[in-house]
Amino acid sequence: MKIRYFAWVRERVGKPEEEIELPAGIATVGELMDWLAGRGEEYAYAFENRKVIRAAIDRTHVRPDAPIRAAREIAFFPPMTGG
């Protein structure tokens, strides 16, 4: 599964994307954030305030309770500031 990071989430994690092997028992976007946050200091920093982080599954905005089983690409990023 491909994980992508944007803006300050990318800067804090230190990479724009990575391939992960999803461990058993991780069913939702929120659970994935919890698991990522436990992978090291840079991840803990990136995901320290999980409430402000937005997620997209296969390029569609989703909520933290969205199931991730069928996802090919999951992205994490701060609130958007386009326009």
Next chain:
Amino acid sequence: MKIRYFAWVRERVGKPEEEIELPAGIATVGELMDWLAGRGEEYAYAFENRKVIRAAIDRTHVRPDAPIRAAREIAFFPPMTGG
């Protein structure tokens, strides 16, 4: 006192403007319309539906009850269709 007519009011009256001597007893825009309507067939036709005719005194929109004593120029026209 100068009276001006625009759009179909002008076409019905048959002239764009005229100078009139205001008779005694005509105090408001509405009374002026009544008086004008009695000046002949073309005026009666122009002012036959007085409710839709708008008026301006010295280039400012006014209601039929507006006093006309101090007016230099009074205009009559249909509802505006600019823009």
Next chain:
Amino acid sequence: MTTPTTIRLQRETFDAAAEAAKLTRGRTDIGAVVTFTGICRGDEAGEPIAALTLEHYPGMAEEEITRHVEEACARWPVLGVTVIHRYGRIAPGEDIVLVVTTSSHRAAAFAAAEFLMDYLKTRAPFWKQVEKAGAKNWVAAKESDDAAADRWRGKAAE
């Protein structure tokens, strides 16, 4: 600082992009530009038209537009306003009216432009005559335009 405003009534057509550029040139406080262009359509109620002819009340038209531009400047933090309204004969596809508003942020620019267009439609002394199959007819005012203008009355600045 007074808001730069331009109000013009003219027979000739106008260049919307050039007018917008005049309002933004050399400034870095403008974050939003809204440009509205009103165009003469080629049909009315399903029938083709040959042209529109716009009559106006010279003097009053400028004054009435000026009053509404001043009101827009008082209600919203706009940084510039341009209004150009044509009169005379206008063929299908030609521009009729231009409103450009600039502001630091988009909400004020959109609101001021819509407010000005709603008022131009209902309060500025212009009258449209439509030429169709040789006949000329005055365009009737639309109730929906009055309703659009009325929604700004008594509404506080946003």
Next chain:
Amino acid sequence: MTTPTTIRLQRETFDAAAEAAKLTRGRTDIGAVVTFTGICRGDEAGEPIAALTLEHYPGMAEEEITRHVEEACARWPVLGVTVIHRYGRIAPGEDIVLVVTTSSHRAAAFAAAEFLMDYLKTRAPFWKQVEKAGAKNWVAAKESDDAAADRWRGKAAE
């Protein structure tokens, strides 16, 4: 007939007037053109800025904008929509984003343009970084932008 729509994400600047002209050329059913241009301002919170850098999520940005353009076409009788959003480094005074909408009448063109801008601000995956006195900081999302986008939810077409 499908509404002609153009959606572009690009580093280069754009020509708002040329984009508007593409939507109106050869047509006589268009009575209203609304053009919104978002510009990089030269200061933020009173401090001068050197530049903005816009990061985006390639692929998702196009798809998200496309979904909202389709929604705008479904909600209002628009005759054409163009959205161009730049990414990369943008200097003060340069254009960032363009929305052009055309319609027979002004209300639909204004509503669709405002709707699209409100959604671009809050839903399109773009992130602005501001350079000030050598330091780079990510711009925080504004609650007022969320409120502006929320006002379109569940609202019937006008």
